[in-house]
Amino acid sequence: MTLRLPFRLTSGCLLAASIPALAVAQQGDGSAKPKFPEVPADVFFPDPFAVFEDQTPVPGAAPVAPSAVMNPAEAPVTGGPVDAVAVGGSDEPETAAVDWAALLPPDALDAQVRAVMEELARNSRDVQTYNNAYLSIPPAAAELGSLFAVGSRYDKGVAWSDNAAALARKAAEINETQLRRGAGGQKQVADPLRTLDALLNGGGAGGGEVVDFAEAADFNLIMKRFQVGVDSLKALASSAQLMEANKEAVEREARVLSVLSEVSADESHGWGFEQEFVALSKKMTKAASETAAAVGQDFDTFDAARRRLSQTCSDCHGEYRN
16 A cells, blocks of 8 residues: 555545644654654554554664754744644644544444445456446545544444454555556456455454554545445435435434544545544534434534535645645
8 A cells, every 4th residue: 555645636525735744743852853754654454453463663764864864943934734833842743632432423333344345346246347336436545544544543332443453454455556457457456355355354363453544545545435424425316205214224324424524534645734624524424413413403403514614625625635
């Protein structure tokens, strides 16, 4: 999977440019101690179960020569990320931890994961079916990887949480290279799905590792899946009758959107210092959560909440485009 830095975009939803800057922390004696952003490892194993038994440490980046580090006293002051450094010496802005289980309860997370697995299996069961559906697969696979990464952050209630990191990385293999029509593309989807099914249903012996969201899914594909969800809510609940008939699916979809909104703004995707984008993400999360809560109320209340969610997405288009 290729690590992609965010960039200023020209169409789509919720996008912005923000490359985390190199931070320099001060030691107690006043000398400069460089801190470098960590790049997540993106390694896939021929045997996915072997990853649980291999305890070999993964080496970090090669040390940087001291002469390559700029003295902070000589560096020009230009604002931006430096302004966000906390007084206590942290090189990252202080943000409240996300309560993932409150946004998407464990049972709803598991139900959505299995629904996406079924969708992907159905769309890749043979080459002909795959060829007709392959364009819809990348956003769904990105959602699946993101949901597995979210599951790695749950303390309880998710049976497969110990395997979540391996599940997330395996799901990412589906989008490791661009899908194309034909048997090769169908195999690129079907093979990881077989391993995912085994891991999801008790295979392996994971150690409860938490995986970075950027390892699990490409940022742009998450945004495409978010737009699919906004459109789906309108189709699933365009009337009181449809809302009632699809109540469970509508509520879960709105909750999934609240989670994807938080995932999109995670610092592993490069948004640690882009406060404007993070603020818009929080607004989207709130709108999606309110839409989910309104499903149990009258249709007019729900429809108003759904329209606010759609408008919030549209407002972001004015600032950030794919």
